[in-house]
Amino acid sequence: xxxxxxxxxxxxxxxxxxxxxxxxxxxxxxxxxxxxxxxxxxxxxxxxxxxxxxxxxxxxxxxxxxxxxxxxxxxxxxxxxxxxxxxxxxxxxxxxxxxxxxxxxxxxxxxxxxxxxxxxxxxxxxxxxxxxxxxxxxxxxxxxxxxxxxxxxxxxxxxxxxxxxxxxxxxxxxxxxxxxxxxxxxxxxxxxxxxxxxxxxxx
Numbered sequence: 335x336x337x338x339x340x341x342x343x344x345x346x347x348x349x350x351x352x353x354x355x356x357x358x359x360x361x362x363x364x365x366x367x368x369x370x371x372x373x374x375x376x377x378x379x380x381x382x383x384x385x386x387x388x389x390x391x392x393x394x395x396x397x398x399x400x401x402x403x404x405x406x407x408x409x410x411x412x413x414x415x416x417x418x419x420x421x422x423x424x425x426x427x428x429x430x431x432x433x434x435x436x437x438x439x440x441x442x443x444x445x446x447x448x449x450x451x452x453x454x455x456x457x458x459x460x461x462x463x464x465x466x467x468x469x470x471x472x473x474x475x476x477x478x479x480x481x482x483x484x485x486x487x488x489x490x491x492x493x494x495x496x497x498x499x500x501x502x503x504x505x506x507x508x509x510x511x512x513x514x515x516x517x518x519x520x521x522x523x524x525x526x527x528x529x530x531x532x533x534x535x536x537x
Contacts, residue, residue, distance in 0.1 A: 344404070380395070380396065
């Protein structure tokens, strides 16, 4: 068996140092990403290697490009990115909100555990999961309003597009063209403007 030398790594063994690193990292991440939230959000300038700089207020795009020089913070940052990427994959929106909520859970969860030293962290996690499955999800399903027509769809798209009417219109056109069983694929074009192309796949 060939010996492979391990790469240099930062290791944190002190619990207080680890808690502070996690808290500081997600707080820093939230501070940047939260600025893009909602129609009144602010754009972020992103430097991209081999590509032109990008100005955007799309939360998931900002999150994907975040990086920190400290190795320990960077691995925590990459772990936190999964929160937003999973939200984007499952819901299609709400990536910034997911990070803001995660930061609040970490902050107030840490405060809660500090005030209850005998409270088991695993119990806290289980109760949070129970709250999610037994309270939050049923409430969302009960209060959700179904999209009944193209105008409802346009309003949803307009929120996700930060009030950009052109983007919202193209999104609606693409979703309507794809139908319930179709797929929407987004591709960046070299030219300007936006357009919708439809393709019929026969299996």
